[in-house]
Amino acid sequence: MSEYRDYGVAAPHGPDMTGTHNPIHEITPNERQIFDYLLKPDDGYDEKGVYWADMSIMQRIKFVSSGDAKEAKKELSSIWSMVKKDPLSPIPWYFRNMVLPGAGLGLEGYVLFSIGNLKPLFEAAFSDCWKKKATCNATWLAAVEYLEICGIIVGQILVGVLGDWIGRRWGLIQDALIMFLGLIMLTAAWGVTQNGWVICYVWSLFFYGIGVGGEYPMTATSGMENAVGSGKISTKEDRLHRGRKVTSAFLMQGWGQFFNQVLLIILLLVFHHGSGNDPYSPVAAQWTYRISFAIPALGTLWLVYYRAYKMKSASKQLTAAKRKSKVTGYDTESLKLTFTYFGPRMIATAGAWFANDVFFYGNKLFQSEFIKVIIPESHSIMPGWLYNLVNVGVSLVGYYLASFLIDNKLYGRKNMQMLGFLMDFILFVVPAFNYEYYTSKEHISAFQTMYFLSSFFNQFGPNAVTFLVAAEVYPTPIRATAHGVSAATGKLGALLASVMYNYITIQQKFHVVPWFGLGGMLVTWLFLPDTTGLDLKEQERRWQFIRAGRESDYHGVAVHPKHLSLWERMRGVGKHYNPDLDYTQKIEEMRADWEASQARKVGEKAGNWDGDEEDVHDDSVFSSDVSTFFEKTKPSPSIQAKEKYPTGADSESSPERNESAL
Numbered sequence: 001m002s003e004y005r006d007y008g009v010a011a012p013h014g015p016d017m018t019g020t021h022n023p024i025h026e027i028t029p030n031e032r033q034i035f036d037y038l039l040k041p042d043d044g045y046d047e048k049g050v051y052w053a054d055m056s057i058m059q060r061i062k063f064v065s066s067g068d069a070k071e072a073k074k075e076l077s078s079i080w081s082m083v084k085k086d087p088l089s090p091i092p093w094y095f096r097n098m099v100l101p102g103a104g105l106g107l108e109g110y111v112l113f114s115i116g117n118l119k120p121l122f123e124a125a126f127s128d129c130w131k132k133k134a135t136c137n138a139t140w141l142a143a144v145e146y147l148e149i150c151g152i153i154v155g156q157i158l159v160g161v162l163g164d165w166i167g168r169r170w171g172l173i174q175d176a177l178i179m180f181l182g183l184i185m186l187t188a189a190w191g192v193t194q195n196g197w198v199i200c201y202v203w204s205l206f207f208y209g210i211g212v213g214g215e216y217p218m219t220a221t222s223g224m225e226n227a228v229g230s231g232k233i234s235t236k237e238d239r240l241h242r243g244r245k246v247t248s249a250f251l252m253q254g255w256g257q258f259f260n261q262v263l264l265i266i267l268l269l270v271f272h273h274g275s276g277n278d279p280y281s282p283v284a285a286q287w288t289y290r291i292s293f294a295i296p297a298l299g300t301l302w303l304v305y306y307r308a309y310k311m312k313s314a315s316k317q318l319t320a321a322k323r324k325s326k327v328t329g330y331d332t333e334s335l336k337l338t339f340t341y342f343g344p345r346m347i348a349t350a351g352a353w354f355a356n357d358v359f360f361y362g363n364k365l366f367q368s369e370f371i372k373v374i375i376p377e378s379h380s381i382m383p384g385w386l387y388n389l390v391n392v393g394v395s396l397v398g399y400y401l402a403s404f405l406i407d408n409k410l411y412g413r414k415n416m417q418m419l420g421f422l423m424d425f426i427l428f429v430v431p432a433f434n435y436e437y438y439t440s441k442e443h444i445s446a447f448q449t450m451y452f453l454s455s456f457f458n459q460f461g462p463n464a465v466t467f468l469v470a471a472e473v474y475p476t477p478i479r480a481t482a483h484g485v486s487a488a489t490g491k492l493g494a495l496l497a498s499v500m501y502n503y504i505t506i507q508q509k510f511h512v513v514p515w516f517g518l519g520g521m522l523v524t525w526l527f528l529p530d531t532t533g534l535d536l537k538e539q540e541r542r543w544q545f546i547r548a549g550r551e552s553d554y555h556g557v558a559v560h561p562k563h564l565s566l567w568e569r570m571r572g573v574g575k576h577y578n579p580d581l582d583y584t585q586k587i588e589e590m591r592a593d594w595e596a597s598q599a600r601k602v603g604e605k606a607g608n609w610d611g612d613e614e615d616v617h618d619d620s621v622f623s624s625d626v627s628t629f630f631e632k633t634k635p636s637p638s639i640q641a642k643e644k645y646p647t648g649a650d651s652e653s654s655p656e657r658n659e660s661a662l
Contacts, residue, residue, distance in 0.1 A: 027629060034625045039586050043067055043236055044533065051579060052409060052533060053562035064409045071240060101223050101245070102252030103303055104175060104215045107296050109256025111183065112212055115148060115205065117264055117388065118289050120381040124278055125285035129194040136195045142502075143202045149495045151206035153488045155213020160484020163214075164477060165330040167315035168222040169307070171480065175214040176304040182208025183297035187290050213491075217483040220471040223249045224479075224536070225317035234537045242536060243406040243413065243468055250467045251399035254459070258392045260292070265385055267291055276382035321476040321540070325547055334477040334547065341546055342474060344567045346482065348527035349470040352417065353490030355520030356462040358513060359424050359454075361497035374444060394452045398459030406464065412532025413465050413472075417524050420461010425517030427454040432510035462520060466490065472531050475543040529565040534558065555582040594630045 027035065040049050052063055082089040099106070122130040129136035155175075163171035185204035191197035223246045268276055271284040307314075325331060339346070375383050405411050427450045431438040438447040470486035471479050493516075501509055531539070538558045545554040555578040557563065564574050 028625075031625045031629045035583075035587060038590075038626075039583060041236065041239065043071075043239055044535070051557055051560065053557070053560050054579070061410060068408065097245075098248040099252065100306070102219065102249030103299070103306075104172070104179070105219050105250060106252035106256040107179065107300050107303065108212045108215050109253035110260040110296050111179075111186075111208065111256075111293070112148075113257045114260045114264065114292060115144065117261060117385065118292075119144070120384060121264075121268070121280065121285050121288065124379070124381060125280040125282050126194060129198065135193070136198050140195065140198050140202055144198075144205065145498045146495065147202050148205040148209050149491050149498065151209020152213035153491045153495075155210035156216055156484040156488040156491065157213075158210070158484075159214025160217040160480045160482075160487075161330070163218050163221065163480035163484075164318070168218060168225070168318060168480070169311055169314040171214060171218045172222060172307045172311060172314060173304065175211045175218055176300055176307055178211030178214070179208060180297060180300040180304055182211055183293055183300055187293040187297060213484075213487070216467070216487040217471070217480040219249055220246060220467055220483050221480045222311075222314045224468075224471050225314075225476065234535050238537075239533075239535050241407055243472075243532070244403050246468050246471075247399070247403040247406055247464050250464060251396070251403060251459075254392060254396045254399045258389070258396065261385060261389045261392060263295065264288065264292055265382070265389070276385075277380045280381075317476055324544065325477065327477070331477040334475060335481065337546060338474060338478050338482065341551070344527045344565065345473050345529065346486070348523055348529075348565065349466065349473065349482070349486040350489035351523040352421075352462060352520045352528065353466040353470065353486050354493035355421070355516040355523070356458070356466055357490040357493035358497045358516040359428075359458055359520075360463060361494050361501075391452060391455050395455045395459045398456040398461075399464060402460045402464035406468065407532065409533040412530055413469055414524060414528055414530040414532070416460070417462050417465040417469075417528070418521050420457045420463075420465070421517045421521035421524065423457040423461070424454050425514045425521065427457070428510060428514040428517065432507070432514060435507045435510060462524075469528065469531065472536070473529055476540060525566065527565050527567050529563055529568065531563060534563045552576050555579075555585060557582075590626070591630050591634075594627065595634070 036045075036049060040051075044052055046052075046055070046059075046063055052060060055063060079090055082093065119130070124131075128134045130141060133141060155178075159171050159175060162174070182204060185207060186201070189197060189200040189204050191200050224242065265276070267288040268280075268284065271287040272280060322328065322331065325334065327333070371383055371387060402416060406413060406416060431447060431450060437443055438450075466486070471483040474482040497513075500512070504512065534557065538556050541556060542554045542558040545551055553576075555576050557577075557579075559574045559577045561569050561574045561577070568574070
């Protein structure tokens with residue numbers, strides 16, 4: 001092992017002449033403290049350096065509760081400081097950090113759910129066409145729902161692939177532009193006959209749906225990657241609030257539904273002489289629907305501008321991941337490896353989304369039935385709209401509670417999704433087998449309660465979680481593609497429901513729907529990993545080992561049993577987890593980054609640095625103590641530096657055999 005004899009002085013033991021000395025033992029207390037601060041942050045590790053998921057249940061509860069209390073106190077103190085300086089300052093802060101990232105989904109929720117809200121108005125004002133189907137083709141009327149969903153599926157897959165190919169920013173701009181043009185088409189839809197108008201309306205929905213579909217993968221991936229800093233070391237905000245940041249963007253969909261319903265009620269009152277009761281004139285219906293689409297068109301046009309000029313760094317994480325893998329276009333190799341290593345996760349994210357969308361669609365079953373019981377002789381659309389407004393309000397409570405608890409390490413993503421599926425199963429199966437009892441006038445209040453609770457647990461459960469994890473459990477290079485495929489599979493569930501419900505009775509629908517909740521819970525339990533509390537940069541680090549063909553050489557927390565699915569644990573994916581070896585390995589990787597940083601500085605001074613200007617290492621992590629440690633333990637220039645992620649699976653390059661080189 002003569003190649004190790006040229007190490008510099010490693011005080012206090014002198015030069016390492018044997019090649020067996022482990023420099024980890026030479027770290028001074030101050031140096032170790034710096035490395036622990038960088039590699040074992042106090043929001044995930046206790047004072048002894050134990051990872052939170054390795055603690056006993058009582059220690060874990062104490063650790064998590066204490067950390068959450070400190071963070072809550074810190075955030076409340078920050079809000080209070082803002083209020084003292086300016087009572088209105090939290091409003092623009094919320095707008096910048098919560099509303100803007102989800103603006104596309106808010107506009108999408110507004111328009112997407114307005115289609116169902118407008119249908120009873122069209123049936124009342126244009127009954128010969130929409131209700132009796134005498135002047136309009138029944139197939140085209142049915143296509144209002146089918147083609148809208150088909151457009152969304154096309155957008156989810158197409159824009160998901162494009163987002164991984166040309167970048168997040170261009171995907172976001174493209175989505176906003178398509179939605180803007182789609183809204184212009186919807187506002188101006190017309191025909192020589194009513195059937196011609198319906199056909200124009202349907203194809204406008206299809207075109208708009210493409211933009212809506214693209215919003216899912218683009219908003220989820222860009223929101224998540226913007227939540228994760230671009231430096232080598234993640235921030236506490238990244239680790240503690242990544243889920244909240246993404247779901248806060250997603251809950252804008254609920255606000256879109258809310259404002260759509262409020263605006264439709266106001267517009268109908270304005271154009272229908274201050275009354276919401278039938279009969280409804282075609283003129284009032286036309287003005288109501290067209291103005292309701294024209295207003296979000298203005299917001300969408302502004303969104304095109306904002307994404308084009310204010311989100312120029314949206315693709316930064318993707319660009320860095322591609323550069324690391326030496327890929328310029330679409331990373332087909334990463335796609336193959338993802339299906340090889342993370343295929344079962346696709347079953348979880350796509351399968352759970354499929355089951356959830358059947359439920360999401362089925363929730364409307366309750367509303368139509370209890371309104372018939374409460375107001376049996378009414379032909380007004382107002383009761384349905386008002387109950388829908390209350391339902392959206394209940395849903396928003398679920399959205400916000402999900403956002404607050406989704407990062408809690410004692411509850412988190414997986415438990416939230418399983419509980420939501422289970423509760424929806426119960427809330428549908430109970431009236432299914434006691435249908436006559438709960439739809440009677442005496443017990444209709446219990447039926448209404450189950451209706452609102454099913455909305456709450458759908459949002460405080462699978463609807464919020466599926467949106468997050470479909471991006472979070474996959475690597476950066478194909479994250480948008482995986483999210484798009486999962487979301488498209490979910491829309492197939494909505495398509496199934498919309499077709500199936502045309503051929504079975506109301507009571508049969510209640511017999512069918514609950515089992516999708518049970519199936520969603522089982523798929524989640526078996527195939528979904530729990531990424532709550534997992535540093536996303538650690539997951540990307542594991543991916544680099546997989547990409548290099550060295551999966552077994554990774555020993556970090558991304559393969560901790562807590563962060564693996566039951567299926568992955570049964571397959572032995574977590575057998576290489578070794579926190580001590582991983583600590584050594586991380587320091588070795590930091591050394592490689594430090595050496596590259598030194599080489600860059602030397603090259604810049606000599607004027608012959610030809611590296612990519614963006615390929616600059618984050619020197620902020622290299623404190624004087626860290627630099628001193630690497631300086632005193634570095635090999636001589638004659639020794640070839642070890643690659644950080646060498647290709648191939650050569651056992652000689654494994655960290656276990658090279659610990660002494662640290």
